[in-house]
Amino acid sequence: MILLKQVKIIDPNSPHNGKVVDVLIQRGKIVKISKRITNKKAESWKLDNAYLSPGFMDIGTQVGDPGFEHKEDLSSATAAAAAGGFTAIACTPNTHPVVDAKAEVLYIRNYAQDSLVDLYPIGAVSKDCKGKEITEIYDMQKAGAVAFSDGHHSIDNSGLMMRSLLYVKPFNGVIINQPLDPDTSHGGEMHEGAVSTSLGMKGIPALAEELMLQRDLYLLEYTNSRLHVANVSCSNSVHLIRQAKKNGLQVTASVNPMNFIFDDTALTGFDTHLKVMPPLREKEDIKALKKGLKDGTIDSICSNHTPEDEEGKKLEFVYAKPGVIALETTLATCRTYLEKTLTIEELVIKLAIAPRQLLGLDMPVIAEGNEANLCLFNPDKEWILCEKDLHSKSRNTPFMGKQLKGKVLATFNNGKASKQF
Amino acid sequence: MQLSTKHLLGIKYITREDIQLILDTATQFKEVINRPIKKVPSLRDVTVANLFFENSTRTRISFELAEKRLSADTVNFSASSSSVKKGETLLDTVNNILSMKVDMVVMRHPAPGAHVFLSHHIDANIINAGDGTHEHPTQALLDAYSMREAVGDLEGKNIAIFGDILHSRVALSNIFCLRKLGANVRVCGPPTLIPRHIESLGVSVSYDVKKTLQWCDVANVLRIQLERQDVKYFPSLREYTQHFGINKHLLDSLKKDIVIMHPGPINRGVELTSDVADSKQSIILQQVENGVAVRMAVLYLLAEQRQV
Numbered sequence: 001m002i003l004l005k006q007v008k009i010i011d012p013n014s015p016h017n018g019k020v021v022d023v024l025i026q027r028g029k030i031v032k033i034s035k036r037i038t039n040k041k042a043e044s045w046k047l048d049n050a051y052l053s054p055g056f057m058d059i060g061t062q063v064g065d066p067g068f069e070h071k072e073d074l075s076s077a078t079a080a081a082a083a084g085g086f087t088a089i090a091c092t093p094n095t096h097p098v099v100d101a102k103a104e105v106l107y108i109r110n111y112a113q114d115s116l117v118d119l120y121p122i123g124a125v126s127k128d129c130k131g132k133e134i135t136e137i138y139d140m141q142k143a144g145a146v147a148f149s150d151g152h153h154s155i156d157n158s159g160l161m162m163r164s165l166l167y168v169k170p171f172n173g174v175i176i177n178q179p180l181d182p183d184t185s186h187g188g189e190m191h192e193g194a195v196s197t198s199l200g201m202k203g204i205p206a207l208a209e210e211l212m213l214q215r216d217l218y219l220l221e222y223t224n225s226r227l228h229v230a231n232v233s234c235s236n237s238v239h240l241i242r243q244a245k246k247n248g249l250q251v252t253a254s255v256n257p258m259n260f261i262f263d264d265t266a267l268t269g270f271d272t273h274l275k276v277m278p279p280l281r282e283k284e285d286i287k288a289l290k291k292g293l294k295d296g297t298i299d300s301i302c303s304n305h306t307p308e309d310e311e312g313k314k315l316e317f318v319y320a321k322p323g324v325i326a327l328e329t330t331l332a333t334c335r336t337y338l339e340k341t342l343t344i345e346e347l348v349i350k351l352a353i354a355p356r357q358l359l360g361l362d363m364p365v366i367a368e369g370n371e372a373n374l375c376l377f378n379p380d381k382e383w384i385l386c387e388k389d390l391h392s393k394s395r396n397t398p399f400m401g402k403q404l405k406g407k408v409l410a411t412f413n414n415g416k417a418s419k420q421f
Numbered sequence: 422m423q424l425s426t427k428h429l430l431g432i433k434y435i436t437r438e439d440i441q442l443i444l445d446t447a448t449q450f451k452e453v454i455n456r457p458i459k460k461v462p463s464l465r466d467v468t469v470a471n472l473f474f475e476n477s478t479r480t481r482i483s484f485e486l487a488e489k490r491l492s493a494d495t496v497n498f499s500a501s502s503s504s505v506k507k508g509e510t511l512l513d514t515v516n517n518i519l520s521m522k523v524d525m526v527v528m529r530h531p532a533p534g535a536h537v538f539l540s541h542h543i544d545a546n547i548i549n550a551g552d553g554t555h556e557h558p559t560q561a562l563l564d565a566y567s568m569r570e571a572v573g574d575l576e577g578k579n580i581a582i583f584g585d586i587l588h589s590r591v592a593l594s595n596i597f598c599l600r601k602l603g604a605n606v607r608v609c610g611p612p613t614l615i616p617r618h619i620e621s622l623g624v625s626v627s628y629d630v631k632k633t634l635q636w637c638d639v640a641n642v643l644r645i646q647l648e649r650q651d652v653k654y655f656p657s658l659r660e661y662t663q664h665f666g667i668n669k670h671l672l673d674s675l676k677k678d679i680v681i682m683h684p685g686p687i688n689r690g691v692e693l694t695s696d697v698a699d700s701k702q703s704i705i706l707q708q709v710e711n712g713v714a715v716r717m718a719v720l721y722l723l724a725e726q727r728q729v
Contacts, residue, residue: 186651186652187651192617192618193618193621194618194621194622196618197616197617197618197619197621197622198433198593198621198622199533199534199555200533200552200553200554200555200556200590200593201533201534201554201555202554203617203618205617269537270533270534270537270538272538311510314510314512315510315511315538316511316530316532316534316535316538317532317533317534317538318532318533318534318553319532
């Protein structure tokens with residue numbers, strides 16, 4: 001039994017939203033919410049500036065398991081998620097073997113049974129994520145896959161993209177695509193612009209993202225299906241999505257912190273911890289992404305958690321693998337770099353509400369009698385990221401040793417609690 | 422006078438004063454290598470490792486001669502005979518060599534920024550002898566030196582760079598160097614071989630060879646690097662030569678005599694015809710000679726940084 005003293009509720013679906021209350025949690029349930037609760041049997045937590053929201057959900061986590069357990073496995077990924085306030089993650093199919101059939105979906109679902117963190121597999125659209133043959137999508141959906149995507153492989157084949165959008169319609173499914181045209185971005189390692197020119201590096205033009213996104217939106221209109229655009233990075237993409245929403249298309253979008261924190265000028269020192277996909281764009285793009293977050297064009301914020309070991313990162317820039325780990329730092333980086341863009345409630349919507357909404361999952365609501373699916377955090381606490389804060393097996397983060405603002409204090413779900421203070 | 426840096430990672434990372442110091446020092450070494458006894462003892466306590474992870478003939482020989490004429494001890498390493506093929510990382514390879522007490526590293530490597538990466542992890546002085554499509558600073562310095570010899574102070578001079586700008590570290594280092602020395606730079610080639618954002622480096626772009634030749638005082642003609650092209654950027658060498666090649670007829674039609682340069686190796690009959698490459702206007706062989714003097718200057722000035 002845990003008694004949370006004087007926490008501010010941030011949950012737009014809760015009758016207590018915006019109020020400072022005591023919350024009593026017993027056997028995984030919220031048993032009482034009241035101005036003052038006294039219960040001598042309960043372990044009482046009285047924490048400074050504590051906020052309570054529904055647990056966050058991440059769409060597109062790389063869990064590395066099966067196949068890349070030296071970088072991450074389900075145990076370390078869920079521990080990292082819980083430490084970062086996430087009570088649910090939807091994992092990309094880019095494992096080895098790829099999640100392209102019922103058996104792989106069930107492998108992840110089985111692990112989830114004992115976990116604080118709900119694990120939702122995203123099934124592959126094509127066999128081996130190779131972009132050719134469509135997978136057994138109905139079978140995977142029945143086994144528990146919540147969406148379909150080739151993960152960090154963009155779906156290049158227009159026919160396949162069209163057929164998958166059509167195929168998921170009977171169950172109102174969502175196709176997730178991270179748009180990047182492979183031909184115009186061929187060989188690129190970073191954003192194409194003045195910086196890549198000066199570094200002599202082949203660029204990935206913003207055009208490569210826009211071209212495929214434009215195509216996806218045409219196909220979406222044609223099929224009248226549902227599309228989620230993962231990891232938007234360019235200003236013009238935000239514009240295209242805004243327009244598509246205006247036209248009534250069922251499209252949602254996400255952005256990850258790296259793309260609204262850093263621009264390509266950060267790469268002049270060839271720091272491989274800043275090598276990410278989609279690449280760091282320009283200042284104008286960051287501005288547009290923030291505007292898109294504010295006006296709702298971009299529905300959610302995802303971590304784009306991509307564990308890589310030292311062997312993949314301590315290398316010449318062009319040989320290094322892209323990606324950063326981010327589950328543990330997403331709340332903090334959002335608070336640090338979006339403080340002037342999003343209110344705390346808006347941030348909770350991007351992190352906890354919108355991801356579940358767009359996948360059509362059950363929404364946890366902070367109310368008496370409901371399951372305790374919660375994130376307790378201090379949005380203003382300043383702290384320095386160090387080794388002990390990381391539960392991921394990998395260490396590829398540019399924020400190590402950096403001061404951040406906003407810290408997760410605890411996470412509750414499935415009758416379990418993870419404490420970070 | 423001293424350099425502002427302990428490495429030569431690229432022209433981007435050094436100042437105009439550094440460039441001038443190197444060029445002035447090179448003048449003294451040029452005098453040395455034209456003496457009957459071409460050797461000075463300046464670097465006799467210094468060991469230099471020449472690490473070539475990419476093929477090179479002239480740059481490697483030029484560095485080796487520069488080192489020998491400064492009396493340095495040298496060791497050579499090339500990727501084909503190395504442990505790179507066994508999967509060793511760059512950092513491990515270099516650290517192994519440095520454990521044998523090497524003071525300076527001259528390195529050529531296919532990855533842009535490899536030297537910057539290395540400089541974060543090792544103590545020895547590093548000289549970039551070419552990193553992929555990024556920089557080739559000693560080439561830019563010897564080019565600037567040769568231009569200065571041919572046309573005097575480069576401030577306000579018009580320098581044109583012809584050919585494959587997209588895949589060329591020579592172009593990039595030349596641009597940085599010439600802009601720092603106050604020259605006007607124009608690049609000229611087929612649009613598919615010119616980086617989209619090249620103007621952000623302070624250069625102008627032209628697709629017209631004749632007009633650009635007419636504009637410039639010096640034409641630095643680059644090699645068409647077919648080996649770096651993973652897709653076809655132009656349909657055939659024949660068409661390239663017809664539209665972007667420089668021949669005697671074209672030069673003679675200009676109203677002035679311009680200086681012709683080429684970093685080598687020349688594809689004769691592709692970017693330059695033989696009668697241009699071997700003409701009086703060409704200073705291609707002087708560039709090679711100056712290369713040794715300029716590299717001696719770089720080695721000497723960086724070695725000086727070590728002792729302080």
